Structure formats: structure tokens, C-alpha cells
Amino acid sequence: MAFDSLSEKLQNVFKNLRSKGRLTEADVKAAMKEVKMALLEADVNFRVVKKFIKGVEERAIGQDVMNGLNPGQMVIKIVNEELIALMGSETTEIKFQPGSAITVIMMAGLQGAGKTTTTAKLAGKFKLKGKKPLLVACDVYRPAAIKQLQVNGEKQGVEVFSMGENHKPANIAKAALEHAAKNHNNVIILDTAGRLHVDEEMMAELQEIKDTVEVHQTILVVDAMTGQDAVNVASSFQEKIGIDGVIITKLDGDTRGGAALSIKAVTGCPILYAGMGEKLSDLEQFYPDRMASRILGMGDVLTLIEKAGQEMDETKAREMAQKMKKAQFDYNDYLESVKQMKKMGGLASLMNMIPGMNQMKNQGVDAEEGEKRMARMEAIIFSMTEEERANPDLLNPSRRHRIAKGAGVDISEVNSMVKRFNETRKMMKKLPGMMGGKKGRMKFP
Numbered sequence: 298m299a300f301d302s303l304s305e306k307l308q309n310v311f312k313n314l315r316s317k318g319r320l321t322e323a324d325v326k327a328a329m330k331e332v333k334m335a336l337l338e339a340d341v342n343f344r345v346v347k348k349f350i351k352g353v354e355e356r357a358i359g360q361d362v363m364n365g366l367n368p369g370q371m372v373i374k375i376v377n378e379e380l381i382a383l384m385g386s387e388t389t390e391i392k393f394q395p396g397s398a399i400t401v402i403m404m405a406g407l408q409g410a411g412k413t414t415t416t417a418k419l420a421g422k423f424k425l426k427g428k429k430p431l432l433v434a435c436d437v438y439r440p441a442a443i444k445q446l447q448v449n450g451e452k453q454g455v456e457v458f459s460m461g462e463n464h465k466p467a468n469i470a471k472a473a474l475e476h477a478a479k480n481h482n483n484v485i486i487l488d489t490a491g492r493l494h495v496d497e498e499m500m501a502e503l504q505e506i507k508d509t510v511e512v513h514q515t516i517l518v519v520d521a522m523t524g525q526d527a528v529n530v531a532s533s534f535q536e537k538i539g540i541d542g543v544i545i546t547k548l549d550g551d552t553r554g555g556a557a558l559s560i561k562a563v564t565g566c567p568i569l570y571a572g573m574g575e576k577l578s579d580l581e582q583f584y585p586d587r588m589a590s591r592i593l594g595m596g597d598v599l600t601l602i603e604k605a606g607q608e609m610d611e612t613k614a615r616e617m618a619q620k621m622k623k624a625q626f627d628y629n630d631y632l633e634s635v636k637q638m639k640k641m642g643g644l645a646s647l648m649n650m651i652p653g654m655n656q657m658k659n660q661g662v663d664a665e666e667g668e669k670r671m672a673r674m675e676a677i678i679f680s681m682t683e684e685e686r687a688n689p690d691l692l693n694p695s696r697r698h699r700i701a702k703g704a705g706v707d708i709s710e711v712n713s714m715v716k717r718f719n720e721t722r723k724m725m726k727k728l729p730g731m732m733g734g735k736k737g738r739m740k741f742p
């Protein structure tokens with residue numbers, strides 16, 4: 298995930314600071330030098346970095362350390378607040394036209410940025426808000442783009458309006474508006490054509506759409522993997538046609554993440570959503586405060602909880618929590634929890650959101666290895682009978698032999714899995730106290 302390397306470097310800087318009793322001006326300056334290097338290496342815009350460091354330094358030097366914090370934590374607090382400010386402080390929502398009026402949204406961006414995919418992802422979000430979106434295929438140069446929009450629209454259960462390749466995008470937009478009025482759609486999302494580079498022709502085409510229909514929101518889609526190019530693209534679009542917001546895609550990839558930190562500061566345009574994967578559900582609202590927490594390795598518990606709420610069946614979640622409390626957790630519950638976890642993006646993505654887990658990753662705790670281990674555990678459980686799954690205490694040596702044979706693994710592996718499972722059950726019994734109890738409350742850092 299983006300920011301891994303930045304996150305690791307920042308945490309090292311803070312670790313060094315934390316070991317100090319008091320912070321001198323020289324300490325702060327030395328630490329800020331390292332933060333500056335880390336941000337530049339993360340591909341954050343140079344001018345943005347300069348301003349950011351100046352802001353943090355001014356606040357950190359000469360500031361009284363707050364009650365309950367050590368000087369290192371104080372600096373983290375300031376860096377956190379400044380990171381949030383850098384990304385725009387507030388979450389920006391896409392504005393809809395009031396009443397039953399139709400909101401027209403035009404998607405723009407270079408080819409391959411993820412425009413068509415994001416258009417379909419957005420439609421899903423709008424549906425959840427009770428809207429009735431209509432997707433419009435205005436990319437008339439790539440027949441594959443029309444098909445792609447149709448396929449994704451169908452997956453989302455959203456209608457796609459297309460007139461093929463032989464009409465001007467502006468005319469398609471106009472016809473789509475008439476169609477939407479008859480069809481009671483209240484949001485139209487125009488998927489426009491991209492080019493490999495910013496060029497006059499593309500801008501002219503977008504402008505023509507804007508001149509023909511009233512576009513309420515122009516949203517630019519940029520690819521985080523392209524780093525500072527994404528920021529330059531955003532500046533060009535802002536200058537030439539004007540944009541209301543940016544969606545940054547592929548933040549799940551191995552990008553250094555600098556674009557996400559620079560776009561608002563350079564263009565003045567807020568980031569609305571972040572694309573976190575290829576699946577149509579992989580679009581997250583952009584919360585500057587949660588993103589800052591992720592970058593600082595403080596986890597993003599709120600997004601995790603929301604994801605759990607969206608993906609998990611609520612009754613199942615409640616049942617499972619009850620079972621955990623009473624240590625009645627069995628192998629069926631384990632299978633269910635693995636299933637839910639996969640739905641939420643797997644172990645690696647969850648590790649980024651849980652406080653402290655990111656540090657574990659840096660210490661060599663490997664999500665991939667964990668996932669492999671989970672797959673073997675699943676294979677073993679699949680070799681159990683229904684009765685055994687529901688009652689872990691039944692697993693005597695002869696049953697374990699049979700299970701090992703069925704799963705094609707050594708008996709020692711079954712034994713160690715059963716042992717770990719029983720230990721986990723015991724731990725779960727204690728867990729509610731650990732999380733909520735006064736003494737055991739989890740704390741950062």
C-alpha cells in the first residue's frame with residue numbers, strides 16, 4: 298500500500314525523538330531534516346514539503362509540551378495536524394442538485410488513469426445514497442471503453458446510456474440528459490475520453506460538453522502511480538477547464554503516495570475519493586485525518602469499522618462477538634471470519650488500518666506469510682466433519698490423524714494448529730477486558 302516507506306521512515310524519526318527527555322531546537326531541526334527527506338523521497342512536491350516543514354518547525358520549537366505527552370509525541374501531534382491540513386482538513390462531499398433535479402457529473406482524466414472503472418465505482422456509492430444514476434459512454438474513440446462501462450454498469454445494477462462511436466460526445470451528453478429526465482435518473486455521470494497526454498483536443502472536447510449541457514461537477518481522475526505527473530495533470534485541467542474535485546486511483550499499489558499529499562496544496566482542489574483496488578467496491582471516501590493516521594502508522598480504525606459495517610452481515614458480526622466473549626468460538630466461526638476478512642481486502646489491507654500493525658509489518662510480520670498460513674489452516678478445517686468443526690474439543694489423536702491425512706499435511710501441523718486455536722480461544726475470553734479495561738487499554742504510541 299502507498300505510504301509504507303514514508304510511514305516507516307517517519308516512525309523512525311519519532312522513535313528517536315521519543316527517547317529524549319526534553320526537546321531542544323536542534324533536536325527539532327534535525328528531526329525535521331529527516332522528515333523533509335522522507336517526504337521528498339515519497340515524491341511530495343518540493344514546494345509543498347518546504348512549506349510543510351516550515352509550518353511544523355515553527356509550531357514545534359518553543360511550544361510547551363502538553364500534559365500527558367512526551368516531547369516526541371508532541372511532535373507527532375503537530376505533524377499529524379499539519380498533514381491533515383495539507384490534505385485539505387475537511388472531507389469534501391460531491392454536491393448534488395437539490396430536489397429532483399438532475400446532477401450532471403463529468404469525469405475527466407488521462408487514458409489509463411482509471412476513469413471508466415471509477416465511474417462505475419462512483420455509481421455504486423451514489424446508489425447507496427439512494428440515488429438513481431445513469432452512466433453515459435462519451436468515450437467514442439475506444440469501443441472497448443463503451444463495452445467496459447456497460448459490463449461494469451451491469452455489475453453495479455446501473456443503466457448505461459450509449460450511442461456508439463459515431464456521435465460527438467457533447468451530443469451524446471445532451472441526449473443522455475433527455476433520456477435521464479424521462480427515466481427519472483437524478484445523477485448522470487459522463488465517462489469522457491482520455492488521451493495519453495494533456496492535449497488541446499481533449500480539453501476542447503471537454504469544454505464543448507460543458508458548453509452544451511450544464512455540468513455541475515467536473516471530477517478529475519488521476520493515477521497515484523504517476524507521482525508528480527498526476528499533480529501536473531491536475532494543475533493543467535484546473536487551469537484549462539476547471540475542476541471541482543479529484544479522485545486519486547491506485548493508492549493500493551506500490552506508489553510512494555506523494556501525489557495524494559500534494560494535490561490539494563498545489564491545485565486547491567480537494568481529493569474526494571481514493572481508489573484502493575480493481576474491484577468495484579474498492580473506492581474509499583477521502584478523509585484527510587484518517588489518511589494522516591495511516592501515514593503515521595496510527596492505523597485507520599474508523600475506515601476499518603466502516604468497512605466491517607458495509608461488508609459484514611451485522612447479525613453474524615454480533616453473534617461472533619458474543620461467541621468470542623464466551624470463548625465458544627469454533628472452527629466454523631474461524632472459516633466465517635476468514636471469509637469476512639477476505640471480503641474486506643485480506644490481511645495486508647487490514648494490517649494497514651489497525652494501530653500498531655503497521656509497525657509489526659516493519660518488524661518482519663508478513664501479511665503474505667500470514668495469508669498462506671491461513672489457507673493451510675482452512676484446508677485442515679475442510680477435512681474435519683461438521684461435528685468436529687462445531688465442537689473443537691472432540692479432536693482426539695485418532696481424529697487428528699484422519700484430518701491430517703485428509704488435508705495432506707503432517708500430523709504435527711494439525712497438532713500445532715489445534716494448539717494455536719485453543720490458545721486463541723483462551724485469549725479471546727480475555728480480549729474484551731484488554732480492549733476496554735482501564736489497565737489494558739490499547740494506546741498509541
Ligand code: GDP
Nearest residue numbers: 408409410411412413414546547572573574575
Ligand atoms: P481509463 O482509461 O481512465 O478509463 O482507465 P480504466 O478504468 O480502464 O482503468 C485502467 C486500469 O487501472 C484498469 O486495469 C483498472 O482495473 C485499473 N484500476 C483503476 N482503478 C484502480 C485502483 O484504484 N487500483 C488498482 N490497483 N487498479 C485500478
